[in-house]
Amino acid sequence: MNGSSARPSRSSEPTPHGAPKPRRELSDLQFALVVTVPVLLFLVVVVAYPLGYALYMSFHDIRFFGGYSAEFIGGENYAGVLSDSAFWGALWLTIRFTIVTVLLGLLIGLGLAIVLRDLPPGWKWLRALIILPWAVSPYGTGIFFAYLGRGQTGFGTAFANALGIDEAINFISAQWVIEYLAFGNAWNMAPLVAFFLLANMLTIPKRLYHLAALDRMNRFEQFWNVTLPPLRFTLFVFSCILTVLALKTFDFIFTQTQGGPGNASSVLTYLIYRISFVNLNLGYGAAMSFFLLALILGLTGALFFFWGRKVSR
């Protein structure tokens, strides 16, 4: 950004009364400050302050009964989280949910992108239509998938009936609920992944496929050597995005299963919500949320360390 955005306004054009007054232009630094300071202030208010307050709470025992009190208890909340079996259970569910979401999201996205790329000439408009699932709010997706998954109303039972099996198949069961939720979440995100992958794919020169044909590659080798390499960076970026979104998913699970059946879908965000806002154990909930933050930073950091450094050069 150079100083041209701070060009003298119309009022400084020459007037009949004499030469225009020279206007001082903003330097690049001044301009940068003018543009960013309000945003930074805003971020301090809406991010830094709550984060700092959460940190403060996590070292205190906060009580509402018998009058509000906050008693400093050091690292006791953190120690408590580490010895809490509910935390470890929720952590495992969160990781399972995240891994399945990322894998399904990328796979469905890749599959969609390939289908959209190979559409026959009269069907290209489908490319525009396919973005719709992404436009559905997680809240809507949750309700939608809840009905689709239940034994009474879901497609599992419908398929079973169509095959002549008289049995209700419930995906929202203790055994499969996490995978089912991850599937719904992936359905929500996959179109966006597909769009970015499709944009990448369309930049691959057609001649490269000819080269692969002359080199006698089969379809899999062709996919591996021609189609996939230019997609690697996009796949990495979306792994990170999907990882972060999956780790912090709350609304989707809240509307669909409320952490159930039992505690089978009580992921970390849901557990933290219950501890902090149902049981009003704010200090303990705040401490647990910092473990979630560490998990998010750790996983995305690991992704970058083991994968991102290789593809972003």
Add this chain to the structure above:
Amino acid sequence: MARIELKDINKSFGEHQAVKGLDMTIEDGELLVLLGPSGCGKSTTMNMIAGLEDASSGQILFNGRDVTDIAPFERNVAMVFQSSLLYPHLTARKNIRMSLKRTKLSSAEIDKRVEDAATTVDVTHLLDKFPAHLSGGERQRVATAKAIVRQPDCFLLDEPLSALDAALRLSLRSELVNLQKRLHTTMIFVTHDQVEAMTMGDRIGVMRDGRLEQIGSPTDIYNEPQTLFVAGFVGAPPMNFFDGAIEETATGKVFANADMRVPLTGSAAELDPRARVVLAIRPHLMELCEEGPESVPLKVYAIEQLGNEAIVVCDGPNDNRIRVVVAPGYSAQIGSTIHARFNADVAHFFDPATERVIPKLTKAAA
């Protein structure tokens, strides 16, 4: 080694017919250049020879064997593409190896052949680099190594030099010809650059609108163009054209239009009178002269100094550009009128209706 025959090849993309009734034979060990403007069907023809596209009808023979329906790799051809396409995620060495991956050769043999190919085109020091880190010329050499490592029966090159700068193009042009003569492998080279075609080809096939206009040695194509298109496309500076008629007069036949009357001498004297004819004459064969009945008036538009000669670019009588090659250092006022003449004996005559040449020796042949 392969002798390639194309027999009545047609190719349509929906409504659009890209190649129409193409008959052509490429001799074993020959370097044939397919020359034509973009969209003339030359790349499609090459794709069909490689097997990357199926011909809509017709036959392709390699050494007499019908390969029309055979997959690309079974034809044992190697191709170098425009902008020297390589797999971007593989090093130069792996790119070259990829040509042999599906052969039954042992890993040691493959290594040896890769080394040999790399030595042939002088890229041994580049083998462990990625395509993105190679210059245009280096990429072109690696792509060539990838082609020759296969020891193919035929090389197919699709405008491999068009993305390079002029100096590099000049040096790689002769390198490729030298390589082809050394390996003595049939090579088909597609280009839209007539200089490239003239300098490289044993023979040139000029294509337009999916048809082969003319095929022959560069000298034939240059000296005996069979159609108006070939006459105008080949040669730099390009051919000059004059519309007119051939008339019979008391003193002999003349080429006549509103501006000039040129007596037909030599072989041109044998042409029959006709109302409409296009006369084509190379700029080198015209000379400046005083105003006279045989000369054509020209308005100077620009002068191009080439050092060893100069080209006067003029507006001709029908608003077409006429070029005359003159001695270096020639100068004239832009916009001034000059006069030029030529000897009709060395001119070409075309029928504007068919756009084909009017043979000068009709009577002798008959």
